[in-house]
Amino acid sequence: MRYALLLNYPEAGDVGLSDEDLAAGRAAFDEYLKALNTAGVFVSTEILQPVSVSTTVTTRNGELLIQDGPFADTKEKLGGVFVIEVPNLDAALTWAERCPAAQYGVIEVRPVAVTAQGDEWITPS
Amino acid sequence: MDHPELIGIEASGGTEGGGGTEAGGAGASERDRAGDRARARSLAETAARASYGRLLALLAAPTGDIAMAEDALSDAFEAALTAWPESGIPANPEGWLLTVARNRQRDAWKSAAVRTSMPLDAVPELAGGTAEPDEDTMSAIPDKRLALLFVCAHPAIDPGVRTPLMLQTVLGFEAAQIATAFAVPAPAMAQRLVRAKRRIRDARIPFAVPDADVMPRRLPAVLEAIYGCFAIGSATDPGAGTGAGAGAGADAGAEPEAGMGATADPDSLAGEALYLAETLAGLLPAEPEAAGLAALICLSQARAAGRRDTAGRFVPLDEQDPARWDAALIVRGEAHLRRASSLGRIGRYQLEAAIQSVHCARRITGRVDLAALRALHEGLARIAPTLGALVSLAAVIGESDGPDAGLATLDRIDPGAAQRFQPAWATRAHLLALAGRADEAAAAYDRAIALTTDPAVRAHLADRRA
Structure with missing residues (x-):
């Protein structure tokens, strides 16, 4: 079963993190990634740039609306995604618990519904 | 009561009063038939009460699909009401119910597989089942009710629906009965239960007893x-x-x-x-x-x-x-x-x-x-x-x-x-x-x-x- 761990946390700029803080954070994520790979559950990850460079796109009744900023303006923002392949929710929750961002943010665990390979839609089993 | 044991024939004897008997002023043989039917109904009800949770846990565990297991099990009880008065009560009623329910489940899976091209052998318990009721099944049957209780009270399940889920899945209560007990409108309770069961299936909450450390x-x-x-x-x-x-x-x-x-x-x-x-x-x-x-x-x-x-x-x-x-x-x-x-x-x-x-x-x-x-x-x-x-x-x-x-x-x-x-x-x-x-x-x-x-x-x- 494939799960997405959605990392929501206050952005570094908003809470004023120092370079050392960021370096420590990167080291923690480095460890986490190695652990995921060692366990053979890692599928992919994308860590996102801040919402200050985010742009939203909507079309309603054929009308295009492009706006600056994120989809929802909240204190904690979607900052990244880890996709993992594990047998069940308990295993996914254990990995979410180990994610460094769980200590200062909120990890939302969502089962993946469909993914794609080439032109093929695939339902991960 | 700790372990509702397998219900045998003796469960039917002497418990005549259990099911409402519909025998009216009919002839003797017809009355016998009605009596048989009432007896079968009574036995099915006893079975339902004693082993509902055991059967449901077993049926739902491989896929996590409680709703489908419930449907299959209720089909099996229906089938028992038709078959038992005709063919006699099987020596192992619980095993009979389980086999019939598994067959129903397999049918449902096959038609789902046609729609979604989901491989059947993804469900080991379904892949190699027997079509005929197996008298030995129950002796080797594992009790998965403990895992089911842990599923019902899983941290990913809304605390407010945990007790209702237990009442429904372990004891076989209808949503409406549970709603009355909780002083909640019946449709609201039914919806909560449906949502929780969907969540268990879709998020794949495992039917497992937690390890000692957890x-x-x-x-x-x-x-x-x-x-x-x-x-x-x-x-x-x-x-x-x-x-x-x-x-x-x-x-x-x-x-x-x-x-x-x-x-x-x-x-x-x-x-x-x-x-x-x-x-x-x-x-x-x-x-x-x-x-x-x-x-x-x-x-x-x-x-x-x-x-x-x-x-x-x-x-x-x-x-x-x-x-x-x-x-x-x-x-x-x-x-x-x-x-x-x-x-x-x-x-x-x-x-x-x-x-x-x-x-x-x-x-x-x-x-x-x-x-x-x-x-x-x-x-x-x-x-x-x-x-x-x-x-x-x-x-x-x-x-x-x-x-x-x-x-x-x-x-x-x-x-x-x-x-x-x-x-x-x-x-x-x-x-x-x-x-x-x-x-x-x-x-x-x-x-x-x-x-x-x-x-x-x-x-x-x-x-x-x-």
């Missing part, structure tokens, strides 16, 4: 959900889980939601809680708190008949006639409690059970051991300082050290929390009356009465006030 984190939610069933069941039972022996005449000790009064049939719901608790205790023999909860519910339920007099009036704990208590249930509760304490890890439910045990001992000794009661309440307030536990402690201190000491203890409880807590007001009223502060007592009784929904308890408090 067990301490996961077990409390299971115990709490069963306790919740009991609390609703005993909502009209002031004195549940308390000592307030004390004739505080209050629901001291019960959780806040208890005592607020559900409108359900409390006796049967408390009975279901007892069944769940004893099932859990039987399946987790190394967990003292599971046995403690079973003991607590046994010992509290044992006094059920004593809580009302013949005229239906409420009788406070210290005035109950022990002759009306259920002696056999007390013995069973004491056995659970002894087993729990032999495991050497004290906990909240064991303490509450021990408090109940002290009250039940009055049946033998004719008196209540106040010192023991007080020590147990102090222990409970220390390890599980719920509002109920704190109020119960105040009541017992009032009993042993005098009303002023009780009131002083009561005053140390956060007033904000106690403001709308009926037992706090009933206890305060009782202690003020004992202290001879009549006006204040009357005012406190008024508050207590206003917070009480059970008419019998209201009448009792009004009597005391007068």
Whole structure:
């Protein structure tokens, strides 16, 4: 079963993190990634740039609306995604618990519904 | 009751009264047939009651799809009602039901597989099943109900729906019956249950008993959900889980939601809680708190008949006639409690059970051991300082050290929390009356009465006030 761990946390700029803080954070994520790979559950990850460079796109009744900023303006923002392949929710929750961002943010665990390979839609089993 | 054993033929004999018999003024052979049908129905109902949860857990475990397992199982029961009167009751009714249900499940899977091109062999239990009822199936059948209980009380499941889920999946209750018990509109309850089951399937909550290292984190939610069933069941039972022996005449000790009064049939719901608790205790023999909860519910339920007099009036704990208590249930509760304490890890439910045990001992000794009661309440307030536990402690201190000491203890409880807590007001009223502060007592009784929904308890408090 494939799960997405959605990392929501206050952005570094908003809470004023120092370079050392960021370096420590990167080291923690480095460890986490190695652990995921060692366990053979890692599928992919994308860590996102801040919402200050985010742009939203909507079309309603054929009308295009492009706006600056994120989809929802909240204190904690979607900052990244880890996709993992594990047998069940308990295993996914254990990995979410180990994610460094769980200590200062909120990890939302969502089962993946469909993914794609080439032109093929695939339902991960 | 701990382990509903396989129902054999003997279950059908002599239990004629079980199913409604439709035999009218028909001829003898027709009456026989109707009798057979009634017998089959009765047996199917017994089977449903005794083994519903076992079969459902087994059917749902491989895929996590509880709704589909429920459909398959109810089809199997339907099939039994048709087949058994014709072909006779199978030697192993449970095994028969399981096989038929599995076949239905496989059919449903096949048609789903056609739609989604999902490989059938992804479900090992479905891949290699037998089409014919297998008489040996049940002897080797694993009991997956424990895993099912952990699924129902999984942290990813809304706490409010955990008890209803248990009632539905382990005991086979309809959503409408559960809705009545929880005083919730039936469609709302049905929707909550459907949503929870979909979540279990789609998020793939595993049907697994947690490993020893996670067990301490996961077990409390299971115990709490069963306790919740009991609390609703005993909502009209002031004195549940308390000592307030004390004739505080209050629901001291019960959780806040208890005592607020559900409108359900409390006796049967408390009975279901007892069944769940004893099932859990039987399946987790190394967990003292599971046995403690079973003991607590046994010992509290044992006094059920004593809580009302013949005229239906409420009788406070210290005035109950022990002759009306259920002696056999007390013995069973004491056995659970002894087993729990032999495991050497004290906990909240064991303490509450021990408090109940002290009250039940009055049946033998004719008196209540106040010192023991007080020590147990102090222990409970220390390890599980719920509002109920704190109020119960105040009541017992009032009993042993005098009303002023009780009131002083009561005053140390956060007033904000106690403001709308009926037992706090009933206890305060009782202690003020004992202290001879009549006006204040009357005012406190008024508050207590206003917070009480059970008419019998209201009448009792009004009597005391007068």
